[in-house]
Amino acid sequence: MRILLSPDAAGAGEIAAAIIASSVGDRPAPVLGVATGSSPQPLYRALADRVQAGLDLSRAAAFALDEYVGLPVDHPESYHAVIAREVTGPLGLDPARVHVPEGAAADPAAAAARYEAAIAAAAGVDLQILGIGANGHIGFNEPGSAVDSRTRVVDLAPRTVADNSRFFDGDAGLVPTRALTQGIGTILDAREIVLIAWGESKADAVARAVEGPQTAELPASFLQRHDRVTLVLDAAAASRL
Ligand code: GLP
16 A cells, blocks of 8 residues: 655645546546545545646546435435536536446345446446545445445445434434445455545544454455555544554
8 A cells, every 4th residue: 555645635635636637637538436525525626626727537437436325316415416516517527427326226236236337338447536434434335344345235334324414414314324335346446546534533444444454344454455555644644553
């Protein structure tokens, strides 16, 4: 694992954006894996600045990591809506090439299988952007997720529901309890991975992901087995390394 440090979150976003621009900026039609949550926001802001300055991502495809099950796509906190607002628009992506798991499908398990097939049909993800949950989850692969898991329906951990309640008026009762997520195996198939983490609340998960054993109890620890992973951290997230 390569680890790059910045004093603050904005700087971490700049570093991560520079990696992405140099890795995929010259490809005619790169395939990005995109994450939601607060972690990648500084990265998307820095990447949007590069798009303003001439980086062209209009032919890139993008696959989101995950989506809540049972939330209408037009709900402002559905990842369909978040990706459109924070990623597709600011990065100048073509909405027709942006994919998000169909969490509102009548048959979410079938939607999961379709999503895996769509990623395969695109010849896989060139560069996967990741955040990390305070409990070490990646995507919505909660503790207990198998290293070879694929896109599937999962139950959210109580900690994740509580953490994400800030997006639902602070009311954990409004947070969906199930999600569709790319599996750990799906994520590890990406040819390159950039994980961004900032803030003290991520320090423990980051330390265990980097220095602990590879274990399903800390899903991000499985990133150790990928040969092209960069963690971009601010000082607080790196404080327990
Ligand atoms: C969320 C998302 C993840 C994200 C993580 C951290 O629940 N499903 O993809 O990386 O948890 O969230 P945040 O970046 O808001 O702390």
